Amino acid sequence: MRRTNASTKPLMIFPRGMQAEPQAFDRVLSSMCTEPHPVAREAAERFLATNPGDPGTYPTISALEDDAIAILGEIAGLEEPAGYLASGGTEANIQAMRIARERADTDRPNVVMPESGHFSFRKAADLLEIELRIVPTDEDHRADLEAVRACVDDDTAAVVGVAGTTEYGRVDPIPELAEIAHEVGATCHVDAAWGGFVLPFTDYEWNFAHAPIDTMAIDPHKMGQAAVPAGGLLVRSSDLLDELAVDTPYLESTSQATLTGTRSGAGVASAVAAMEELWPGGYRTQYVRSQNNAEWLADALEKRGYEVVDPTLPLVAADVPRSTFDALRGRGWRISRTATGELRVVCMPHVTRKMLAAFVADLDRLEVRASVPVVADD
Amino acid sequence: MRRTNASTKPLMIFPRGMQAEPQAFDRVLSSMCTEPHPVAREAAERFLATNPGDPGTYPTISALEDDAIAILGEIAGLEEPAGYLASGGTEANIQAMRIARERADTDRPNVVMPESGHFSFRKAADLLEIELRIVPTDEDHRADLEAVRACVDDDTAAVVGVAGTTEYGRVDPIPELAEIAHEVGATCHVDAAWGGFVLPFTDYEWNFAHAPIDTMAIDPHKMGQAAVPAGGLLVRSSDLLDELAVDTPYLESTSQATLTGTRSGAGVASAVAAMEELWPGGYRTQYVRSQNNAEWLADALEKRGYEVVDPTLPLVAADVPRSTFDALRGRGWRISRTATGELRVVCMPHVTRKMLAAFVADLDRLEVRASVPVVADD
Structure with a gap:
């Protein structure tokens, strides 16, 4: 068999990002996936x-x-x-x-x-x-x-x-x-x-x-x-x-x-x-931690005057304005919105209280509404 | 929220096979997947x-x-x-x-x-x-x-x-x-x-x-x-x-x-x-190696009297009887059959000449047709 089809182009440069750290979850608040255990x-x-x-x-x-x-x-x-x-x-x-x-x-x-x-x-x-x-x-x-x-x-x-x-x-x-x-x-x-x-x-x-x-x-x-x-x-x-x-x-x-x-x-x-x-102990512990984090974030957002949907499971939605949302994304936060435009934060296992506190602190810097001090203790 | 749903059953035993070596490809001749590079x-x-x-x-x-x-x-x-x-x-x-x-x-x-x-x-x-x-x-x-x-x-x-x-x-x-x-x-x-x-x-x-x-x-x-x-x-x-x-x-x-x-x-x-x-050099080398292996196996099977479908790509089919096929599976070979019942061997990158020689040797032992000596030189 002849071998005539192969390209002789040089190899591409090693792909962009392949060297980067792809699994830094420290700013991911939008995903329903998480770091594997x-x-x-x-x-x-x-x-x-x-x-x-x-x-x-x-x-x-x-x-x-x-x-x-x-x-x-x-x-x-x-x-x-x-x-x-x-x-x-x-x-x-x-x-x-x-x-x-x-x-x-x-x-x-x-x-x-x-x-x-x-x-x-x-x-x-x-x-x-x-x-x-x-x-x-x-x-x-x-x-x-x-x-x-x-x-x-x-x-x-x-x-x-x-x-x-x-x-x-x-x-x-x-x-x-x-x-x-x-x-x-x-x-x-x-x-x-x-x-x-x-x-x-x-x-x-x-x-x-x-x-x-x-x-x-x-x-x-x-x-x-x-x-x-x-x-x-x-x-x-x-x-x-x-x-x-x-x-x-x-x-x-x-x-x-x-x-x-x-x-x-x-x-x-x-x-x-x-x-x-x-199952079940580890998941139970994780649920409690995630739920507490969601309630902490909901509380923090509410105190700042945002309308918040009560997090009955570990997921928080709040009516943060689009401009603020975009500015938060500009600061590297991976966040997403509901169909009606609310900020949506999923408290997955990789989401810590410290991350959420840093997020709220960034929000305060942007909104200049920082009347409530942020305390992280988890 | 009350926490009433969780099972209190004990954890299952660590699953069977999880300790075993799952990625031993040394007898896999049936798969169109292979060991990742x-x-x-x-x-x-x-x-x-x-x-x-x-x-x-x-x-x-x-x-x-x-x-x-x-x-x-x-x-x-x-x-x-x-x-x-x-x-x-x-x-x-x-x-x-x-x-x-x-x-x-x-x-x-x-x-x-x-x-x-x-x-x-x-x-x-x-x-x-x-x-x-x-x-x-x-x-x-x-x-x-x-x-x-x-x-x-x-x-x-x-x-x-x-x-x-x-x-x-x-x-x-x-x-x-x-x-x-x-x-x-x-x-x-x-x-x-x-x-x-x-x-x-x-x-x-x-x-x-x-x-x-x-x-x-x-x-x-x-x-x-x-x-x-x-x-x-x-x-x-x-x-x-x-x-x-x-x-x-x-x-x-x-x-x-x-x-x-x-x-x-x-x-x-x-x-x-x-x-x-x-791409392209490594794939070319692999193609040549796989194709040569397929032709070697086709040749070995043909010499033993089996009807073989000419391997125009690195895949060999031959009319090995069902009883022999089953006996080969019994010896640990992962092989499969075409819809009409022929033995089918896919010469993937993990399939070496040595593996194929061992396979043919096992076939000889089973069929007692071993009139042709098996030589592995790859």
Whole structure:
């Protein structure tokens, strides 16, 4: 064979940033991901070159995935754990909508979701050609049950509830949503991608034990402190996964229910390592620390005259003006905004009281409203 | 808030296998993934906690992704590189089919693909509700052009060609497939997920410079020696990506064209590192070594009386009986079979001549056909 296609261009310069420190989380307040726990990092590095998508070739990581689902099931109150580790919450949400579509007895399926639902459901709807019916939330940013009831019909394939919304950390009334879903023969899906690792330490009703929900997204790589990519899809019974299965020639397994083919062993191993290490005691401690930080920040912002959405989970939203927001970003703070423009700070495990105090001090410098002294004691 | 939900079960035992060596590739002959190159591993470890899906928060890894697409474009003959790093070839194939569906002016889109196409297209068809029309291959396992021509119609959204098939490493006649596709207003997608990093050193016509193809899957985490997950989707012009875009509230970017949301910075960084290190010289050397290994193995099997499919790329298929296949698996060899039951060995970078010699020696022991001495000299 001749070898005629290769470019003879010189190598590019070693890419920009590759030398820089990419993992400095000291100013990241916007992310729902975090620094992996040390045991998760170690496991990720050891299993970097494995593929749970090919269990015939990589049986060890495949067995570890079973362990991951067992622990996730325990966290989520699922008696006979079934599901798989996905690339993230988006894949889990897409796959749950796909299960719902396959089970729905209609040619024009719709999904009913509160406006607080994640944008991944828009992706799912576009991909799966499902009509997405978005209903309002109530004054506390939770799904408005009357609006949901008025919106479902015989073509409804799924009703979505969020357990820890992306913008305000709110938990929808899950048992009621499940009831509405089942009344019209739809599945009930809970998006606990972010909330799933803090909700066990609250008294919210959010999981498989609390309500007859069908599917759930719950991501070890968010509050679970695993390395990306480690999302989680849980299903109440394994026959729901059959809706996703395709045959797999060339692999020594017979079918595959995942959206992706090759998958990251690093994500799976790190999820198991983090959950083994932290469930439940470590996660409980982390929840308390994060929640206290959120309440401290909410208090600090409120004292400065900003309107703050009460952080019922470790996530703070406040009406900081756009110019101030931009100036804070200019100072290197990684922050983001809600759809209506509020500053949004996610108190992930890497977010310390000291970081938040530095953030508030920067805010004071910018706003010249610094009437309240900042004290950091965590 | 009360804390009533947490389980009080004791921690599980440290998971089985976590202590074992998971990355021993010395018997893996079935995988299209491989050991990441050392520079790829290092980059993956450094960027483990970054998310290119959130460029506002993680700008460094986002810039690295641009670099990755630039190099991939160079490899694939794309003048104005556009695309993104996907979780793998499955996502790239799904997204290419989604682009085709969105652009097709029909309510009943179909996709025409040779039977050698990867099973990920079945997944895509199921997900996207596209009719998948599978056409036969010719006696050399390449797409039968007459069959493709007979199968396309006004509802055809895409014609798929494979550049390096999963079973036999064959390259379909890409320019002809592109012509057939465009005659009916369909896109032409090339699946070079595995082949893309060896084909530049052959005289095949497979890429954007050789034919007016529209989209391509080309995976750094296969022959490109990056860490999983690092697939690649390339598109001829960036407006094709617009078909995939959804709005992204909460992120400081405005839209997202990827299938997943959170993505692995490890995959992106490792892809850049591997491609910077190996393109083109290192990949050329690897191609030569892999191809020589494949030809050596094909020769050894042929001498033993097996029917062997000529390895035109570094992949060998041979009609080893099922009982022998099972016995080889019993000896720890990770091997797999084609749909028609042939043994299939992929000569990835981790596959050495010594490994192949040990494999053939084991085969001889099992078959008692050892009339030809095995010599390993690589």
